[in-house]
Amino acid sequence: MEKRFMTGNEAIAEAAVQAGCRYFFGYPITPQSELPEYLARRLPEVGGCFLQAESEIAAIYMVFGAAGAGARVLTSSSSPGISLKQEGISYIAGAWLPCVIVNIMRGGPGLGGIQPSQSDYFQATKGGGHGDYRLVVLAPSTVQEAVNLTMEAFDLADKYRTPVMILGDGYLGQMMEPVEFKKRKQQSLPPKDWTLTGAKGRPRRIIKTLYLQPEILEQRNLTLNRRYQEIIKDEIRAETYLTEDAEVIIAAFGTVARIAKSAIRILREKGIKAGLVRPITLFPFPYQTFAQISDKIKKILVVEMNLGQMVEDVKLGVCGKAEVFFYGRTGGMVPSYDEIVVEVEKIVKEP
Amino acid sequence: MKESIKKPFYTDVLMAGFGGQGLMFIGKLLAFTAMKEKKNVTWIPSYGPEMRGGKANCTVVISDEEIASPVITSPHALIMMNNPSLEAFESMLKSGGVLIWNASLITKQIKRKNITAIPVRANELAAQVGGEKAANMVMLGAYIAYTGVLAKEAVVKALKEFLGAKKSHFFSVNVRAFEKGMECVANIR
Structure with missing residues (x-):
């Protein structure tokens, strides 16, 4: 096509x-x-x-x-x-x-x-x-x-x-x-058996x-x-990217998730195994994906173009099983992959 | 650029100028051509309240792979039409990248040392082929000739389709300006 x-x-x-x-x-x-x-x-x-x-x-x-x-x-x-x-x-x-x-x-x-x-x-x-x-x-x-x-x-x-x-x-x-x-x-x-199309010949709705x-x-x-x-x-949908062997996970949606993918490619070249969870449905939210992933991966960085909103749902999914960090830009500023790389390096170093 | 020829193919370019200088146009044309050549591609504009006169820039990413970020922090190439653009974006260029700058309008000194800077007298060259407004196409020609990202024929073919019947009368002057830009780089090399 x-x-x-x-x-x-x-x-x-x-x-x-x-x-x-x-x-x-x-x-x-x-x-x-x-x-x-x-x-x-x-x-x-x-x-x-x-x-x-x-x-x-x-x-x-x-x-x-x-x-x-x-x-x-x-x-x-x-x-x-x-x-x-x-x-x-x-x-x-x-x-x-x-x-x-x-x-x-x-x-x-x-x-x-x-x-x-x-x-x-x-x-x-x-x-x-x-x-x-x-x-x-x-x-x-x-x-x-x-x-x-x-x-x-x-x-x-x-x-x-x-x-x-x-x-x-x-x-x-x-x-x-x-x-x-x-x-x-x-x-x-x-069938749409509730529409208002004129009640002639049928009971009114x-x-x-x-x-x-x-x-x-x-x-x-x-x-x-x-x-x-x-x-x-x-109807829950989420994409996972390079999560299999990951030591740290980035969670992001929309355009930020793409920027995060670039950051993940850079991080992997530097030897840091990062992966991505990208919720596609925000409601219903993929809590279960985060619940499962936090059984083995203990650090999750949520990146958003706001000052911390989806991060609350990620925390509900993780339910205390992993540390959840946040990085956001606001007011129309867009986080760059370089900034995300720096943030991930920071949290990986933390004991 | 030598490094962009590695497999899988990937390159990106940021272009900027005043609104009305046609930077958005050549960005879209470049992306459209790459799409026709079966590449993955993204085109992302700066968007502001002003239609003309304000700063305008766009970023094009071309790749054989799925494109991750369409927003680029350190592009492989810059196409700069005027002083304010150069000032805003010169420092972003990747080391070893190429800076194609409009020597007709840019009076500022190029500061970066670890890059290849290519001056193009785009407005004069465009005027020589009968359309000063096609200075943007001269710049695109220089970019294509230097990087070899896409074949000349592919760009010309895509331009025809991109302009469509309504704007077909702009086709030949744009092609001439594009060729002029390509020649200009051939002469430098």
Whole structure:
């Protein structure tokens, strides 16, 4: 198949179209604006609808509506815009609706800057909006993986009736790499027997999130939780790289994991056996991978483009069986492989 | 570069100039050509709020192997279009690396000793072939001629496809400028 040379933003957009997404609602923000720009041109070609809303908040409720009507629907933004969408995301989760949300993260808090960051890890994996809900969070580290995971995200959303987030950083959105769009195998998905399509000839359906009787709301939340448990059982994904003989492990996701791979190659030339664990799903998090690896490897360095977020989940996985160290850059600064090499050398020397 | 010819093939280059000088373009073209030649490749830009006039740089990695980091701390080669770029990036260049610098615009002294510095009067050479705006292509030609990373024919072929029908009228002047850059290095050698 002919490879195409695309930015991560454009590639995610095309992947969504090829996954059957025909609706996009969003509002521009750097560093993800190429994504809506691409879809503004592309969606009309396939009979879809691209709409630039008056705000992020309007956009996420348009997503709510389209999802309720049974459509495959996408929105994308970057950190401050994703914060604005949180109320709607909580409603979509509470209404058991599927959709895909892309966050191409930039430095925060507040408006922050436009350079790459991973500082929305907590927001993406631990809630974001209010209420007892989760998002499935997928963290690609190459443009090709962004394509594959975007296609998969729509299936996961439909399978579990949940919003799915693609969490990338500014570099993933801006970077160009060759990509292939392989047709995804048709998945067997549950019928959408809950959509609002006009009740003529059938009993009416209601999509809502307001349940004033706590007994009923509790049952709904328990149902949601059962889905999350299924997701935890079946959907965890992580990559391991050179962990077999490793004496020290680096844990990183997204672009940082690639930088860490370069650091590992340098470290190995210097005789330090380093390996990598790269969570691909941030929720569900691969706790078990870290639990197993810390049975034999006693030093783990977590590297992030933030001041320490995923490191908390790594510690939960490790559960005291190994020492967990942290190195991070923030505000749009990107850790270099040289910096990571220095950090690993430091912790290896420690008794 | 001799060391980049080792197997498996790997090289990287950082190029920088003012926005509008076409550094992003030649970076993308280089990466696109490498892709057509079945290499793994990444292109990563500096991205800022300004469209033109501000500092612009991009990094291209070309490899036979899976590319780990697309962000490069010490590149094998630099293509520098102006003084601010040289100032910002000269110290990053790997020892033994090559610095291709635009002698039409750079007035600062090259400080590094353990590298190969190649001056290219890119703006004049581009003007000679009828398009001063193609100074970027002169620089790319010099880079390709010096490093041998890709064949000339591969770049020209990829350029045609990369420009597409809409911009095909820029094709011949870009090729001429590219050839001029290649000749310039041949003359130095």
